[in-house]
Amino acid sequence: MIEDSTTTAGVPRCAWVDIGANLTHESFAIDRERVIQGARAAGVTRQVVTGADLVSSRAAAALARDFPGQLWSTAGIHPHHAALFERGQLAALRELLGERRTVAVGECGLDYFRNFSPAGAQRTAFLAQLELAAELQKPLFLHQRDAHADFCALLGEFRGRLPRAVAHCFTGGIEELEDYLALGLSIGVTGWVCDERRGGALRSAVPRIPAERLMLETDAPYLLPRDLDPPPGTRRNEPRFLPHIGATVARLRGESPDELARNTTRNACAFFGLEEPG
DSSP states (O other), rough: OOOOSOOEEEESSOOEEEEEEEETGGGGGGTHHHHHHHHHHHHEEEEOOOHHHHHHHHHHHHHHHHHHTEEEEOOOOOGGGGGOOOOTHHHHHEEEEEETTTEEEEEEEEEEEOOOOOOHHHHHHHHHHHHHHHTOOOOOEEEESSOOHHHHHHHHTTTTTOOOOTTTOOOOOOOHHHHHHHHOOOOEEEEGGGGTTOOOOHHHHHGGOGGEEEEEETTSSSSOOOTSSSOOOOSSOOOGGHHHHHHHHHHHTTTTEEEEEEEEHHHHHHHHHHOOOO
């Protein structure tokens, strides 16, 4: 999946960026450093660690500080945690987002599929984070599931006020993609695209994503690519599998994996303001 075998300081010449890895998840507690270094060895030289509440956002920021040049973080309140959101938490998020390595607001948005928080509480928390991103001019890392209409309506209220936003873990089809592109969103594609059972709509949409709007992510430890061969001995997804996802996306788009790696890395670095790997 890399340009050739030549490396600089052990880093493959053609590298990948995972824009969404939940490295603070408890499943990584025993071997987190091995997972990070394993990703680097596989060509995934940069990762953005997802924050989903204050605790995980602080832990993600700490990881980013511990691995300069390899890890960055987001800070936000996931819709699953919106019922616990209080406006006083915005001060803590603002402080985290003032750190150089905390590069986006989120993961935030709406999730009416699980409904772990009431819809009204989700909208309140999402609006507060949209306001925060507009205030700080920070990119947004967005989540949406079964809430397309409300999600687009709220984003539309902030048209022209937000610097950049990415639809994390996009699983929709062409119609949903067109709505997101009209809102100016970038698109994050995960291993969902490797699932022949559930990924049909996404596979049809992938070739239509403009090259400059496309980024890749694993959403590890979730969404292990279904078609890994041989399958790993655990259901835990890891950032080292990102090149496998990239190969599937490249094939659907009629591109080489090297071309896709270069393009999506360029997009992620520009979107999040990532420097060269350390």
